[in-house]
Amino acid sequence: MTYILAIDQGTTSSRAIVFDKNLQIVGSDQREFPQNFPDSGWVEHDPEDIWASVVAVMKGAVQKAGIEPDQIAAIGITNQRETTVVWDRETGKPIHNAIVWQDRRTADFCRKLKEEGLEAEVTERTGLLLDPYFSGTKLRWILDECGRRDGLLFGTVDSFLIWRMTEGKSHVTDATNACRTMLSNLSTGEWDADICKMLDVPIGMLPKVLDSAADFGTTDILGPSIPILGVAGDQQAATVGQACFGKGMMKSTYGTGCFALLNVGETPVVSKNRLLGTVAYQIDGKRTYALEGAIFVAGAVVQWLRDGLGIIAKAADTHPLAEKADPNQRIYLVPAFTGLGAPHWDPDARGAIFGLTRNSGPAEFARAALESVGYQTRDLVDAMAADVGGLGDTVLRVDGGMSASDWAMQFLSDILGAPVDRPKVLETTALGAAWLAGMRAGVLPGMDEFAATWAVEREFQPRMQEAEREARYRGWQAAVRRTMG
Ligand SMILES: Nc1ncnc2c1ncn2[C@@H]1O[C@H](COP(=O)(O)OP(=O)(O)O)[C@@H](O)[C@H]1O
Numbered sequence: 514m515t516y517i518l519a520i521d522q523g524t525t526s527s528r529a530i531v532f533d534k535n536l537q538i539v540g541s542d543q544r545e546f547p548q549n550f551p552d553s554g555w556v557e558h559d560p561e562d563i564w565a566s567v568v569a570v571m572k573g574a575v576q577k578a579g580i581e582p583d584q585i586a587a588i589g590i591t592n593q594r595e596t597t598v599v600w601d602r603e604t605g606k607p608i609h610n611a612i613v614w615q616d617r618r619t620a621d622f623c624r625k626l627k628e629e630g631l632e633a634e635v636t637e638r639t640g641l642l643l644d645p646y647f648s649g650t651k652l653r654w655i656l657d658e659c660g661r662r663d664g665l666l667f668g669t670v671d672s673f674l675i676w677r678m679t680e681g682k683s684h685v686t687d688a689t690n691a692c693r694t695m696l697s698n699l700s701t702g703e704w705d706a707d708i709c710k711m712l713d714v715p716i717g718m719l720p721k722v723l724d725s726a727a728d729f730g731t732t733d734i735l736g737p738s739i740p741i742l743g744v745a746g747d748q749q750a751a752t753v754g755q756a757c758f759g760k761g762m763m764k765s766t767y768g769t770g771c772f773a774l775l776n777v778g779e780t781p782v783v784s785k786n787r788l789l790g791t792v793a794y795q796i797d798g799k800r801t802y803a804l805e806g807a808i809f810v811a812g813a814v815v816q817w818l819r820d821g822l823g824i825i826a827k828a829a830d831t832h833p834l835a836e837k838a839d840p841n842q843r844i845y846l847v848p849a850f851t852g853l854g855a856p857h858w859d860p861d862a863r864g865a866i867f868g869l870t871r872n873s874g875p876a877e878f879a880r881a882a883l884e885s886v887g888y889q890t891r892d893l894v895d896a897m898a899a900d901v902g903g904l905g906d907t908v909l910r911v912d913g914g915m916s917a918s919d920w921a922m923q924f925l926s927d928i929l930g931a932p933v934d935r936p937k938v939l940e941t942t943a944l945g946a947a948w949l950a951g952m953r954a955g956v957l958p959g960m961d962e963f964a965a966t967w968a969v970e971r972e973f974q975p976r977m978q979e980a981e982r983e984a985r986y987r988g989w990q991a992a993v994r995r996t997m998g
């Protein structure tokens with residue numbers, strides 16, 4: 514039997530999953546690693562922690578699957594995006610901790626560029642916004658801090674892992690990761706010399722950009738030489754795992770945050786509604802583009818109910834609690850704990866709750882928390898519809914830990930006024946990376962056959978009346994307005 518090993522290097526943990534040729538999971542392993550918060554709004558990872566966790570889970574997954582490493586035909590890598598690593602070409606040692614996508618330390622610099630009127634040009638070239646979220650200003654910060662010199666290499670986490678796995682033979686990335694750096698031209702797929710100049714980033718330290726299914730190098734970490742044949746940023750890998758290959762197809766992943774991607778086909782769409790233009794995947798040299806909406810707090814609001822307020826013992830308790838909520842209280846919880854992402858992009862906003870009465874209690878908080886995820890998705894979906902002139906009968910495909918909540922998914926369908934599909938396989942991120950690698954290796958089927966294996970586990974249909982839906986949504990919009998700086 515032949516297997517594919519998918520590595521999912523996420524923000525808080527690294528996971529590895531062994532898939533068989535029928536894309537069934539035969540073994541997996543997961544390891545958390547430390548988060549470092551050296552200052553307010555700063556988030557760092559030690560790249561050595563990331564590396565150690567990845568090596569451990571690769572070995573752990575193979576062992577748990579009960580297979581031999583030489584049965585693995587290919588490795589696929591998917592990763593937290595934008596997180597920035599700089600290392601020395603000779604020693605392979607990082608010169609600074611990785612600056613994580615959530616880190617806001619370059620907010621002032623981004624504001625300065627905006628004041629200079631440069632945002633339109635950045636958006637035009639990269640599809641992105643002038644926000645600290647992306648790698649470019651983080652890379653500049655590291656170079657300013659540690660000094661510019663020859664022999665330094667930049668990479669997002671995929672790149673750094675491949676460099677280590679191939680013992681310094683491959684300095685590469687894929688098109689989906691490259692387009693999140695703010696250094697890559699969205700239309701040409703090439704590093705943008707003018708943006709690099711704007712940020713004082715030497716273009717020579719950037720990795721070579723390959724297709725999402727390509728020859729990224731081989732690794733001996735598990736013993737035998739195994740090729741790395743698939744790479745994609747985690748949200749793009751989920752888009753692939755959800756088989757959103759047709760123009761107009763859309764997925765939304767509900768983990769700590771929420772990331773919704775709409776396939777817009779072979780021509781990039783520059784958003785007029787503050788969404789991100791991004792590459793969904795690049796196969797056989799052909800880029801397929803997406804519009805993306807990123808929300809920073811989704812499942813994290815449930816964690817806050819558990820760890821901050823202590824009103825639930827576990828995430829799933831929100832469902833029975835929300836069912837008990839008084840239907841006559843209309844409470845809005847805007848979870849702007851770290852500012853607001855798309856489409857508002859207000860880094861200074863902070864969370865707020867509106868509509869409390871003497872009768873408001875844990876049940877109403879739980880309900881408002883779950884509803885906040887639906888409302889935020891509606892903000893994104895409306896912005897997407899406006900950008901592409903309507904979404905027609907698009908069905909939203911959901912995944913991620915929070916999509917397990919039937920209550921949250923039913924409310925999502927209600928507030929969108931559209932069906933929501935939850936697939937049988939919820940490990941869509943790893944699945945996407947595994948398919949890219951396995952397809953490239955020739956052991957998994959092509960796109961159409963793979964797409965045909967996608968199967969729905971539950972379809973949620975809207976039950977809310979139109980008038981109620983719109984009244985509720987208007988209330989949310991007012992709450993967001995009152996929350997923003
Ligand atoms: N049944 C549930 N109801 C509501 N939220 C849930 C449920 N199960 C998990 N979650 C939320 O989903 C998130 C975990 O999803 P996961 O995809 O593992 O996230 P990440 O990859 O970002 O760590 C947590 O924030 C958790 O609060």
Ligand SMILES: O=P(O)(O)OC[C@H](O)CO
Pocket residue numbers: 522523524525592593594595614746747748768769770
């Ligand atoms: O690692 P995750 O699942 O939190 O995803 C992070 C995103 O890629 C950030 O853009």
